Structure formats: structure tokens, C-alpha cells
Amino acid sequence: MRCPFCGHEDSQVKDSRPTEDGTAIRRRRQCEACAARFTTFERIQLRDIWVMKSEGRREAFERDKLARSIDIACRKRPIDPARIEKLVSGIQRQIETGGESEISAQVIGEMVMEALKSLDSVAYIRFASVYKDFREARDFEDFASTVKEVGGE
16 A cells, blocks of 8 residues: 555555444555554445436546535534445445446435435435526525424424
């Protein structure tokens, strides 16, 4: 594993343990050249999945891209990061076990919307504003009026 600090090719694994949800292995590593420590995650990938974008383009499914969009929606919300990680892993697992090697971006967006709806109403509205391409304040008002509060917020 290449060191993210100095670029050296070799690092030594100092500690390995499964993540809380058991979907990955967390490895603490130390660079053999500069002695810097860093963490890597090893995840199971059942098969290559392709995402069909609305304009017809095809791109490889990226877990990190999914996680980033959910993190942005949940930013500054009182949500345990472990719950967000579990949500991302659950969506990824659904996609990978769905039996298809291609999935539309729209289906992924709907999966995220459904998951956020039960997690946090503000994160749900934030994600929806980008996913549904809200253009005016009225779009927010109309959508927000259909959302029920989650968890007594």
C-alpha cells in the first residue's frame, strides 16, 4: 500500500479489525520509509456495477461518491457517523445483491431518498433539493410540506 505522505510503496500493517457493521476490515498501517501511520479499509466487492446516468452515459459505481453525497446531506446534523456508514453500506449491499450489473442513477437516488427519509428529515430535504433539482424557494416549500418529522426533531 502506497504511503499517502511520502509515496513510498511499502507499508506494514500494525492492526486489523472489522468495522462495527462487519462490512469492512480497518487496517492501521505504518510507512516503512517515513514511519507515518494511516488507516485503510478493505471491503468486499461482489461484482462490478455500472451506473447508467440520465444522459445515457455509463460509469463505474463508486461507493465513495455515494458516501460523499449522503455526508453532504447529513452535514451538521446530529447523526452518528456510524449510522451514516451503515446506511451507505446497506445501499451498496442492495445494489450489489440486486442481480444486475447495471443500475440507473435514478434508482440509486430513490434508494438514498428512502433511507434518508427514515434517518433525518432535514438531510432528506437537502438530498431531495439536489436530486430533484429544486429551482425556486417554492420547490422547497412544496416538498417540505409533504415531509413528516423523523425522531421528534
